[in-house]
Amino acid sequence: MNKTKLLQSMLLASAVAATSFAPQVLAANVPAGTQLADVQEFVRDNGAEPGSLDPQKIEGVPGANLARDLFEGLMNQGRNGEELPGVATGYTTNDDNTVYTFNLRDNAKWSNGDTVTAHDFVFAWQRAVDPATGSPYSWFIEIPGITNASAIIAGDKDSSELGVRAVDDFTFEVSLDGPVAFFAKMVAHTTMFPVHQATVEAHGDSWTKPANIVTNGAYSLSEWRVNERMVMTRNTNYWNDAETIINKVTHLPIEAASASLARYRSGELDVGSFPTEQIKPLRAEMGDEIYITPKLCTYYYIMNVEKAPFNDVRVRKALSYAIDRDIITEHITATGQLPAYALTPDIIHNFSPKAPAYASMTQAERNEAAAALLAEAGYSDSNPLEMNLLYNTSEGHKKIAIAISQMWKQAMPVSTTLENQEWKTYLSTRNEGNFSIARAGWCGDYNEASTFLDLLGSGDNDGNYVNQEYIDLMKSAKTMADPSANYNRAEEILAEEMPIIPIYQYTGVKLIKPRVGGFAYDNPEGNFYTRDVFIKAD
């Protein structure tokens, strides 16, 4: 990303006035008349064991779920993805939106009683970009173009030169290379959470162990048994502890959905999951405890556009057109997924992706167009298109791949060989470009369309797709107050050139006991905070 150019975006400077922000805070919001249970303990399935609890090393959803209970960033995220105050009570920006000044509350404390200061944020953010830390999400600091982030990550500058500064203990200033409309939303991400410097320096990689860890979130870590459970108890030093209700939260790293269902049924879990193929009988059994909500994720196929036959746009389009997405969402995934014709899911905040033209055609029309395109590309019954379809080993991906290969075969002369590889082998194959067409999926890191569209916004993508107009659109979108036009054009280019085939938009499925209140099951990113939760009396 070229951030220096963004800096000079005078257009935006005049368009966007200085803003300040200070709405309500995040805390358990118990409706009037609700009788609370005497025991406020909450047990949930966290899906898997986290790779780390260190905010700057967290990579996946399980770790992020835990970090939001243990740590608190400058801002929090509301149920619908909106920004809410966290350690910062609010922020101001300069006239051209390139300098954000966060005002920290003076009563935010670490679990050991130390005050949370702007210096903790400076330390954490510098740590995130310092290559020595080895943060897998260091690029997250790069996205909004925090000054010098890219050079530090590349090893060209020292981490102390990052564009962050503690003006005083309670004023944290961030300099950006250019204005980024969604920056305040990004600071709710775990990579930007503060860490307690003395603790990190004293204990090295072991600082997150229950005996060592110091947290600034609503909970402290009291027990961590890998692959069994993680127990957190109230951090009484948390600034808003008075409005937190759950006293103890247990996160269970249950990998198998069938095990989660068994433990939910036995009454050991308040929030669990289930194998989605069991949806029908479960609806009859416990329909009112099943919650299906749209998630900020897209399932798609990626094609290697440098390799024949996928260097021919007609082939790519034909394959996309001939997929009947309705059949996949209604009969295969069958838990409320929406057909996808664009890369960006519909629930994205502040942007309504305009459906491409082929989305409004009937499937018969699409099949006809597909057959014509493939014939034009030179394929026929005597010379069928032959290819391998790669997916990572999973029953779900297999079912979809079988259905799609049948759809292709019925619509036009295509012969597909299915090829499955276990996760790391599949990643390595994709990474090295040794595939022709492969299954892929992406979940947004923040609730803004660029988290999806940026996947193809540089030449660095597994399908080797490069389109200069697209790259320029994504670059200039960063500095726009309303980048919708750029995003729509970007989606249009994707529909015209079809480097990827969007298939469906994910949903999240959960089982939630009726006694649980305040759990943000419907957050598009699946983000929730246990401090919002309460247990109702039976």
Place this chain on the structure above:
Amino acid sequence: MLNFIFRRFLQAIPTLLVLTILTFALMYMAPGSPFLTEKGMPDEVLANINAKYHLDLPVWEQYLIYLGNLLQGDLGPSFRYLDFSVNDLVWPSLAVSATIGGWSLLIAVILGITMGMVAALHHNKWLDYTLMTTAMAGIVLPTFVMAPLLVLLLSYKVKWLPAGGWHNGDWQYLVLPVFAMATHLIAQIARITRGSLIEVMSSNFIRTAQAKGLPYRTIILRHAFKPMMLPVVSYLGPLFVGVLTGSVIIDVFFGTGGIGQHFVNGAINRDYSMVMGVTVLVGVMYIAFNAVTDIIYAYIDPKIRY
């Protein structure tokens, strides 16, 4: 005997060395690497991570570093659980699996041998058929069927026992995983015992004992028991290690935090040091338990001398 143990110990060294070299080589030949992610990492960050874990060095050098650390009892840092060393992870999880495995084995040996002996002594009678049909059911019902079945009955329907978890080994949390694991073993041991005892009972020395008019009890317990145990012991030796080092099905389904999960996840995640750690551990245990089996053999079979 001491001489035998010492020889066994010396033989173990090259065996373990070959084991580590082979595992190390196979692991590095597998495609993918521990820090390969879908999104990818900036080059400099990846280079730092690789340097931190010595992944930037030639494989032979990495192996020598690993071997050096291993000799000092250090199994290295985990590449999957970044906040832990392999030592941090392996020992507590081995304790969990060994507890489940130990109880399963104890129950299986007592019940299996008893069932097998009763069946053999009632050869071709209804008791034999009943016991062996039950045993066959135990064999054909794999753990991954047994575990959910037990949970359905005892945790969901009657709510007597928890469906999962470990809670520091409280007995309630032990019962289901132990029985899920033991059913299969009971059945196997019962069948082996039965077959062995039937064979022993038809041998000449038993007939001689019978002809001498020895009491039935003495014939069984004093003369037939030891030779009957030979095939059982040779089955139990390697099984012992397998059972103590856990089962991924038990770990995943009951969420016990046992070591079985580390075998599978270690390989899936290319957690090189975890894979090495558990391989070395299991290797050492196999060698040790095979030696123990040989010693027991010498005790129960007078034909064997070391």
